[in-house]
Amino acid sequence: MSIQSNVEVHTEWGIVSARQAGRNLAKDAGFGNVDQARIATAISELARNIYLYAEKGEIVIQYVEDTESPVSKRGIKIIAKDKGPGISNIRDVMEDGFTTSGGLGAGLPGVKRLMDEFDIHSTAGEGTEITAIKWLR
Amino acid sequence: MQPSIVEMIYTQKQDIISDWLSEINNVMPSGLAKKIPNEASDETNKKFVELIIESLELTEEAATEKLNEFAQHLIYLGWPLSYFTQGMQAFRRVLLETMSSMESISSKKVFETFYEIETWVDSIINQIADEYSGSWESTIHLQRMALKELSAPLIPVFEKVSVMPLVGTIDTERAKLIMENVLDGIIEHRSQVVLIDITGVPVVDTMVAHHLIQTAEAIRLVGAECILVGIRPEIAQTIVNLGIDLSKFRTKSSLRRGVETGLELTQRKIIKIENDDERIDSR
Amino acid sequence: MRIPILKLHKYLLISVQVELDDQTALQFQEDLLNKIHQEGSIGVVIDLTSVEMIDSYIAKVLGDVVEMSNLMGAKVVLTGIQPAVAITLIDMGIMLNEVPTALDLEQGLEKLQQELEG
Numbered sequence: 267m268s269i270q271s272n273v274e275v276h277t278e279w280g281i282v283s284a285r286q287a288g289r290n291l292a293k294d295a296g297f298g299n300v301d302q303a304r305i306a307t308a309i310s311e312l313a314r315n316i317y318l319y320a321e322k323g324e325i326v327i328q329y330v331e332d333t334e335s336p337v338s339k340r341g342i343k344i345i346a347k348d349k350g351p352g353i354s355n356i357r358d359v360m361e362d363g364f365t366t367s368g369g370l371g372a373g374l375p376g377v378k379r380l381m382d383e384f385d386i387h388s389t390a391g392e393g394t395e396i397t398a399i400k401w402l403r
Numbered sequence: 404m405q406p407s408i409v410e411m412i413y414t415q416k417q418d419i420i421s422d423w424l425s426e427i428n429n430v431m432p433s434g435l436a437k438k439i440p441n442e443a444s445d446e447t448n449k450k451f452v453e454l455i456i457e458s459l460e461l462t463e464e465a466a467t468e469k470l471n472e473f474a475q476h477l478i479y480l481g482w483p484l485s486y487f488t489q490g491m492q493a494f495r496r497v498l499l500e501t502m503s504s505m506e507s508i509s510s511k512k513v514f515e516t517f518y519e520i521e522t523w524v525d526s527i528i529n530q531i532a533d534e535y536s537g538s539w540e541s542t543i544h545l546q547r548m549a550l551k552e553l554s555a556p557l558i559p560v561f562e563k564v565s566v567m568p569l570v571g572t573i574d575t576e577r578a579k580l581i582m583e584n585v586l587d588g589i590i591e592h593r594s595q596v597v598l599i600d601i602t603g604v605p606v607v608d609t610m611v612a613h614h615l616i617q618t619a620e621a622i623r624l625v626g627a628e629c630i631l632v633g634i635r636p637e638i639a640q641t642i643v644n645l646g647i648d649l650s651k652f653r654t655k656s657s658l659r660r661g662v663e664t665g666l667e668l669t670q671r672k673i674i675k676i677e678n679d680d681e682r683i684d685s686r
Numbered sequence: 687m688r689i690p691i692l693k694l695h696k697y698l699l700i701s702v703q704v705e706l707d708d709q710t711a712l713q714f715q716e717d718l719l720n721k722i723h724q725e726g727s728i729g730v731v732i733d734l735t736s737v738e739m740i741d742s743y744i745a746k747v748l749g750d751v752v753e754m755s756n757l758m759g760a761k762v763v764l765t766g767i768q769p770a771v772a773i774t775l776i777d778m779g780i781m782l783n784e785v786p787t788a789l790d791l792e793q794g795l796e797k798l799q800q801e802l803e804g
């Protein structure tokens with residue numbers, strides 16, 4: 267399957283379009299309404315972080331299939347990438363309540379809990395790429 | 404498939420079938436052979452091999468439909484997927500042996516058609532495997548639905564007051580289902596108070612407590628209130644010994660006390676009817 | 687986009703029917719505080735039945751609105767938070783601890799009346 271959505275995030279509207287695209291894809295993939303909300307919320311968090319801390323970047327949402335595991339799994343993958351300032355203290359930002367902007371600091375640790383898989387790569391001065399997957403059950 | 408091969412298969416049909424039948428009896432999974440009476444398995448084997456040969460002259464669609472129907476039937480009867488895969492492999496062996504033993508077919512020709520037969524056999528195997536995995540998925544789905552119903556019946560005992568009896572071990576997966584069912588139930592019954600009864604929960608460790616606390620928080624967010632009831636003495640001991648903080652919970656020792664509190668919270672109470680004459684006798 | 691605020695005696699009623707983007711949420715915060723000031727309202731019900739998603743930012747704006755309104759002497763009740771939204775908030779670790787809730791507009795109003803008028 268090659269269906270995917272790419273959303274540029276450089277205004278607040280990008281945040282809204284990204285999460286709406288995510289919800290639609292999640293619905294089409296067969297996720298229930300709780301997981302749809304989880305996926306849309308995770309996208310909203312990642313998109314807002316791009317807007318707030320990197321000014322611009324991109325959210326890619328796509329269907330994935332894991333054919334290697336004994337029971338083949340399908341799901342939705344979110345990739346959030348930017349060429350912003352990057353994160354040097356990844357361990358800190360994954361703590362509940364850590365924020366540099368007066369937010370709740372719930373975003374990144376929240377995304378990790380909302381999704382099934384979470385991966386973050388970031389180099390200070392170069393940018394950030396975060397990947398998160400939710401599997402259909 | 405090349406017409407000459409199809410023709411060959413048809414003219415040799417009887418031999419192929421009998422060769423295949425003796426072959427399949429050798430490869431039949433031994434567990435299966437024991438379970439299924441001989442006549443039944445002989446019949447199924449015959450049907451299977453005839454179907455394979457028949458599928459050669461059907462359109463792809465019609466062949467798919469027939470094969471799926473047959474596979475569905477065997478899935479229903481509990482035959483394993485290995486019967487099909489080994490059956491198809493046996494068929495390929497028999498076919499190639501038959502061809503190479505025939506004078507009229509050159510070995511070059513056998514070699515040329517080898518690939519074609521390979522593809523054909525593989526596509527049938529794949530198709531049947533798909534059918535099987537589809538039905539596994541739906542079995543898993545059914546089990547999940549059954550679990551969902553089993554794990555979380557929110558019972559509306561009074562207007563605005565519901566009870567959620569928890570029975571058995573609570574793992575993360577089940578805790579999620581319970582939470583979803585409680586919340587949906589609250590909306591459906593417009594419950595203002597939910598009593599979570601843990602009388603039937605054998606162990607309350609930190610993980611179970613964590614799930615209970617999260618459920619209570621979610622209940623509050625949708626606009627209802629939660630009371631934890633049915634805390635047995637040994638559970639109270641472990642909770643305190645583990646240092647679990649349930650102070651945010653309203654708790655009551657028994658379901659009855661909980662119901663009373665629930666009614667109080669919704670400005671009602673149970674009263675005893677004093678006048679004997681008005682009492683409705685149950686007999 | 688602006689979210690309409692209705693007045694009912696000493697109370698304000700809001701039913702959020704639009705997608706809450708950041709700008710709309712902030713505009714709403716400002717409008718509500720102005721209205722409380724203008725009307726001298728003692729209670730506010732914000733109904734979120736139609737809201738499909740609350741992320742950490744919107745949650746913060748809502749929490750702030752409640753706290754600010756309290757400072758101005760108006761008690762706020764949030765109503766109609768959908769199960770999926772509640773579960774997502776819990777996953778995120780956002781409990782909205784200090785915020786009173788009720789099932790729907792009607793019960794929210796009842797709750798306010800009970801607490802404010804006895």
Ligand SMILES: Nc1ncnc2c1ncn2[C@@H]1O[C@H](COP(=O)(O)OP(=O)(O)OP(=O)(O)O)[C@@H](O)[C@H]1O
Nearest residue numbers: 315319352359365366369370371372373374394742
């Ligand atoms: N794409 C990014 N580029 C650079 N820094 C980032 C990026 N995303 C997050 N950060 C940093 O990580 C911190 C934590 O992010 P997180 O989303 O968890 O919380 P927050 O954005 O501060 O608050 P909230 O999301 O609760 O409103 C941020 O304060 C910011 O310093």
Ligand SMILES: [Mg+2]
Nearest residue numbers: 311315373374
């Ligand atoms: Mg954030």
